[in-house]
Amino acid sequence: MxxxxxxxxxxxxxxxxxxxxxxxxxxxxxxxxxxxxxxxxxxxxxxxRGELTDLGQLQLDEDVTILARVVALNTRFMQTRKGTISDVVITDNSGRPSSLVISFFNGFKAKKELQPGVLAMFSGKVSAYGGHKTLTNPGYVLVADDELAEHEAEVQSARPVPIYPATASFPSxxxxxxxxxxxxxxxxxxxPDPVPATIAARERLMPLADAYEQIHCPDTMDDFPRARQRFRYQEALALQTALAQKRFEAVQQDATARPPVPGALLDAFDARIPYTLTAGQQEVGDLVAAEIAGGHPMQRLLQGEVGSGKTVVALRAMLQVVDAGGQAAFLAPTEVLAAQHLHSVMLLLGPLGQGPLLGGPHATSVVLLTGSMPAAARKKALLAAASGEAGIVIGTHALFSDNVQFADLGLIVVDEQHRFGVEQRDTLRSKAAKPPHLLVMTATPIPRTVAMTVFGDLEVSELTELPRGRAPIATHVAPLAEHPSWESRVWARAREEIDAGHQVYVVCPKIGDGDAPGGGAASSAGGPGGRAASSDAAGGRAASSASASRPGAPDDDRPMAGVLDVVQYLRGVPALSGKRIEALHGRLDSADKQGTMATFAEGGIDVLVATTVIEVGMDVHNATLMVVLDADRFGMSQLHQLRGRVGRGGHPGTCLLVTGLEHGHPSRKRLDAVAATTDGFVLAREDLELRREGDILGARQSGGRSGLRMLSVLRDEDLIGRARADAAAIVAADPELDYHPALKLEIETYVNEQNEAFLERG
Incomplete structure (x- = not known):
């Protein structure tokens, strides 16, 4: 060029x-x-080159590219439709019983080319058929056998073969x-090198040009690791510099300082709390108080288990702002959760939340603002927010509306930030005269390195103490593939809890009536290949062992347990005869949903069959058993959140994870991990180790441009930490990167395109 x-x-x-x-x-x-x-x-x-893939290490549902030798080929006519199936048997020559059968439907080219003795590279997804691993209609390319290669080819064949991210139509x-x-x-x-020379020298990074060559065309298997390390650091530095710029920009903004006011509302609240704050609550509370008292906007992420005390920390921050003459907005993702927060806040405040007329001179008013409120109530809430009468406004997406105004918005508390976009948060921030302080909360534990990367423009705090007054939750996997009879035992166990005066949740991954998986209410985090137990009200089993895979059949085609079917089925189960069984899901209108939840909370329902609408906002102390049908359809963090709904009233809680997956399936490992620990932070880290990081980080699992090209947020934890420190120093000295044009270009070209999700989640 x-x-x-x-x-x-x-x-x-x-x-x-x-x-x-x-x-x-x-x-x-x-x-x-x-x-x-x-x-x-x-x-x-x-x-x-020449080293065949160990077929014994292949995992179900994994996208693979393998090098293997053909040992047999058999073509037969299909019985149920026209055409042929060619079964190609391949081996890794390991001497172990690890051959693999690859099936080609009407594979005329494969039948001709894949003769015994041929060496080939195959690319596809590992599935199961008849209890054995298989590939169906994979892409393939023939590879020259080294033993027959000419001298020039022999030199070339010594080079390692790079395996690139692939799609079904675009192999490696x-x-x-x-x-x-x-x-x-x-x-x-x-x-030009995006990494400053001093940093590159300290990290002993391979020169950029050499790294491009060695990562794509390494001379030997010893050469590409250094190239990978160079691009890992380069990627980490670019991403962390972009996040450092956002933090720097926030710090430069002016905010209204909200210092504590002695003898006012916050002190009155502290005096009425019937318990002592945990050490974690006190430490984080002091940190938040100091930042709110400063002249620059606080931007902090607070994560902790359900019940760990995040709400009290947030409420104390809101009261400090109210004491200083400002208002606080508490943003929740659903009306159910907003109503739950209103109930919790009013319970904690008591008379202090009923306004000066009823609660005394230091009291404030707390109002709720949601989309489904009656017009009169909505108008009253809008007026209280705009006039400043309401010190705390709790609401949903309705707070983003143009007609919502605040007298002096000083603090925004966001619950479950991942459910909101950055534009929505900024819309709410724009309702303040000066940039307000921001406290983001999540009850879904995130490994610290992930938080540092995904929420990189926020400072991170954690509440790690076990929730007070919470009984332990015992979690067990109920594998119906190995023990079909356990299904009847699950419902007998539910009856035992009911007879003891308690209540039961049954969670399903979809609503039913032919809706798509999840029914708009559940995650399909079980991922490709998560096999569901079937829901068959007419057939008499709510959850049964999954049928054997058929080649090429997407696992998501298998029926899943749906709320509507399961309700009808359970009403016919002898063990639950005469018990009150009702449904709760996202298609119910708001009034029916609220009514059902209220009835369950009052003890008027024995078994509540629901989608993940109960994941947040349900606080029923009498519920002691949760049965999750097709549990493999949910992510580990989601299962952890769900089981937190039981054992909340001092009674021991039990969670049964029902699955039809056979032993050894990757999704079964996730269920075993959930059953093995109740520590959400440990579980979040295991989740990241067991799943592809893309599931958590928003990256794609194969092909395309993923959120992270080279980094692993667990493996590269120390590297990311060094890059974060380097980025902070670079931005502090050169905020616009005028003296770092190559790094600026790297950010503009790759970070903004590939990691946009990261920059927007903060």
Whole structure:
């Protein structure tokens, strides 16, 4: 290339170097359009030439690229439809019983090419059929056998084979061929290094040009690790610098200081609390109080288990702001949770929340504002917020409305931040004369490194003490694949709890009536391949063992337990005969939903069959048993949240995770992990280790441009910490990165495009 701009090559349209047809295919399947994006499509792993893949290590539902030798080929006619199936048996030559059968439907080309003795690379998803692992209709490419290669080919064959992120229509080797075309056409030495020279020297980073070569075309299996390390640090520095810029920008803003007022509302509240704050609550409370008293907006994330005392910390912060003449907005993601927060706050405040006329000179008013409120009540709440009469306004998305105004908004408390976009939060912030303080709360524990990355523009605090007055929750997996008879025992166990005077939750992953998985109310975090127990009210089983996989069949096609079917089924179960069983789900109108929850809370319902609408906002102390049907359909953190609904009244709680998955399925491992610990922070870390990080970070699992290209937030925890410190120092000295143009370009090109989700979650 002859351009005078040393960065022009990376911004060049891919079609200029590989042709329009190839570039169009890349854009369609990988969403990549430029040379730089393609160069940053780094290999996932590497195969040593001639070293066959260990087939015994393949995991169900994993997207794989494997190198293996064909040992047998058998073609037969299909019995139920026209055409043939070619079964190709491959081996890794390990001597272990680890051969694999690959099935091709009408695979005429495969039948011709994949003869015994052939060496080939296959790319596809591992599934199960008849109790054995298999690949169905994988992509493949023949590989020259090293023993027959000519001398020149032998030299080439010594190089490791890079395995790139792939899709079903764009396998690894297609990316490899494009990279082989790009590298000789670029002058890699002209690409400026985004990492400052002093940092690169300290980290002993491989020179950038060498790193591009060695990560895509390593000479040996010993050469690519250093290249990977260079790009891991480069990515971490770019991401953390972008977040540091956001933090710096926030710190430069002026906020109204809200110092404590001795002898006012906060002191009156502290005097009436019937218990002593935990050490964690006191420590975080003091930190928050100091930041609110400052002249720059606080931006803090507070995470802790349900019941760990986050609400008290938030309420004390809100009262400090009210004492200083301001108002606080408490934002909740659902009307159910907003109503629950109103109840909790009013219970804690007592007369202090009923306004000066009823509660005394230091009291304030607390109002609720939601979308479904009657017009008169809504008008009254709007007036209380706009006039300043209400010191605390608790609400849902309704707070974003243009007609919602505050007299002096000083603090925003956001519950479950991940349910809101940055635009919504900024809409609420714009209702303040000066940037208000911000306290974000989450009851879904996040590993600290993830929090540091995903919520990187917020300072992080944790409440780690066990909730007070909470009985232990025993969690057990009920595997119906191995023990079909356990289903009747589950409902007998429910009857035992009811006879003891307690109540039961039954959680389903969907509503029913043919709705999509989740019914708009549940996560499908079980991921591809999470096999559900079937819901069959007519057939008589609410949850049964999943049928054997059939080649090529998406696991999500299997029926899942739905609330409507399960309610009807349970009303016919002898063990629950005569018991009050009702449904709760997102399709009910607000009044019916509130009425059902109130009836359950009052003890008028024995068994509540629900979607994940109960995940937050339900505080029924008499509920002691939760049965989660098709538990593999839920994520680990979600299961942890759900089980927190029982054992809240001093009675021991039990959670039964019912699944039809067979032993050894990856999703079963997640259920076992949930059953093994009640520590949400430990569980969150295990969740990240067991699942692909994309599930948590918003990245894609294969192909395309993912949220993180090279980083692992657990493996690279120390590296991310160093990059964060480096980024803070760089931004402190050069906020606009005027003296770091290559780093600025890296952020503009990759962070803004690929990690936008991270920057918006804060």
């Amino acid at each position: 002859t351009s005078s701009d040393p960065t022009a090559d990376l911004g060049l349209q891919l079609s200029r170097l590989v042709g329009a047809a190839t570039a169009k295919a890349v854009e369609k399947h990988l969403e990549i359009t430029t040379v730089g994006q393609m160069l940053h499509q780094f290999p996932r792993r590497y195969l040593a 080797w297609k990316t490899g061929k494009i990279i082989e075309t790009l590298l000789p056409a670029l002058d890699l030495h002209r690409i």
